[in-house]
Amino acid sequence: MELFGRIRLAFILISAVLVLNGIFLAMIWVPPHETMGDVQRIFYFHVASAWIAYVAFIVTFATSIVYMKTKDLKWDNWAVSSAEIGVVFTTLAILTGPMWARAIWGEFWRWEDLKLLMTLVLWLVFIAYLALRANVQSRRSKATLAAVFSVIGMLCIPLSFAANRIWTQSHPTVIASDQGEIVTSGMVPALIVAVFAMTFLYIALLLLRVGAAKLQDRADELKLKVGD
Amino acid sequence: MGAVGAIFQKELRVEFRNKQTIVTYLLLAFLILTSFRFAFSSFDKTATEIAAPVLWITIFFAGMFSLTPIYKREVDESTKEGLLLAPIPHSAVYVGKLLASLLVVFGLELFTLMLFFVFFPYDLPNMAALMTVLVLGTLGFVALGSIISAISSQLSQAGVMLMVLTIPVLLFTVVLSAVSATSEIFGGAGLDDINQEVRFLAVFALVFIATGYLLIDFILEA
Numbered sequence: 001m002e003l004f005g006r007i008r009l010a011f012i013l014i015s016a017v018l019v020l021n022g023i024f025l026a027m028i029w030v031p032p033h034e035t036m037g038d039v040q041r042i043f044y045f046h047v048a049s050a051w052i053a054y055v056a057f058i059v060t061f062a063t064s065i066v067y068m069k070t071k072d073l074k075w076d077n078w079a080v081s082s083a084e085i086g087v088v089f090t091t092l093a094i095l096t097g098p099m100w101a102r103a104i105w106g107e108f109w110r111w112e113d114l115k116l117l118m119t120l121v122l123w124l125v126f127i128a129y130l131a132l133r134a135n136v137q138s139r140r141s142k143a144t145l146a147a148v149f150s151v152i153g154m155l156c157i158p159l160s161f162a163a164n165r166i167w168t169q170s171h172p173t174v175i176a177s178d179q180g181e182i183v184t185s186g187m188v189p190a191l192i193v194a195v196f197a198m199t200f201l202y203i204a205l206l207l208l209r210v211g212a213a214k215l216q217d218r219a220d221e222l223k224l225k226v227g228d
Numbered sequence: 229m230g231a232v233g234a235i236f237q238k239e240l241r242v243e244f245r246n247k248q249t250i251v252t253y254l255l256l257a258f259l260i261l262t263s264f265r266f267a268f269s270s271f272d273k274t275a276t277e278i279a280a281p282v283l284w285i286t287i288f289f290a291g292m293f294s295l296t297p298i299y300k301r302e303v304d305e306s307t308k309e310g311l312l313l314a315p316i317p318h319s320a321v322y323v324g325k326l327l328a329s330l331l332v333v334f335g336l337e338l339f340t341l342m343l344f345f346v347f348f349p350y351d352l353p354n355m356a357a358l359m360t361v362l363v364l365g366t367l368g369f370v371a372l373g374s375i376i377s378a379i380s381s382q383l384s385q386a387g388v389m390l391m392v393l394t395i396p397v398l399l400f401t402v403v404l405s406a407v408s409a410t411s412e413i414f415g416g417a418g419l420d421d422i423n424q425e426v427r428f429l430a431v432f433a434l435v436f437i438a439t440g441y442l443l444i445d446f447i448l449e450a
Contacts, residue, residue, distance in 0.1 A: 124396035
């Protein structure tokens, strides 16, 4: 087995162990939260998914920049793989957040909360990125246009952050997330395991997806050869 | 500089020679405003809360439609190769097209603003402040929109894709700042009260003019 495959297998196995461990810690081992009760258990999955959403976005941005420098399609494979997995994890974060919020805040979404809006922007930009890719024919154009858009998307994040800060200054609201600050014993280790589990799962999925993209490129090359 | 001027003139000539496109944008702005006027007909028209959203949504949508063809027509008319082969930097193409579309969108906005005050009976707010927000907001969204227009000209469904790619970036930046600043202006605020929003809109415009200037090579050669 080649090195890439071996590393991939290692990551898959480690992430499987960590994910099972994380589920056990979050669902059974940690005692129910003092004020929020069992609803709080979703927090471990939510925070870990949101963390991967940001990581995936940064990886897409970084590999897109490298692609624009080197014009090597290998880097575009990393960018699109990370973006696809990023959409899944951002969706998870956006779905698990309101489940918790409905129980604790009494509403699904707060339009005044900066963190929520930033995650929403991230999600929309990610989806637009994939929609762009779906609408280009040529492999090269797809890679280049997507790389340019990921730069625009990355610029959009700090700008959205700044605009929201200005906006919330003139529309003062209570910072909603303060309610979740009471730490029960066991929360911290369970959260750390959850974050590590998701990170390893992300890397494992990324390696699988990049492998698939590589095969796709190879298949396209062979098809071209047969066509000659 | 000469190249930018030449592209600018060429764009305006194409735009105005084919009069139906300009007329269509004006008609679209008119129709969007009319829809809002009827949708809000049961509201108290003197309440200033709906002024800013109505004005900006009309401008954004009508404006974005006017941005769709600026690169797409080079592809459709097979003039893109000629444009790329011309001995001028690609950034001159971006700046020339940007200036021409700014002129068209500003015209569209003046028309929208006139209709707006006819349809919605507000007292005139502080016009200096309103024009500042309008000009800076437009600069930002046209700078971004023309980069995305260059991207979407190479996609299938160019018109829809322009919207899909632009709105996530605009939503919590230009839309948020421009609408909240305009609301305050209609509530009686002057230029001093909205200087943070004004500065933000100026920064946004600068960032995306620079981005377009730097990245247009990649987009046009993709």
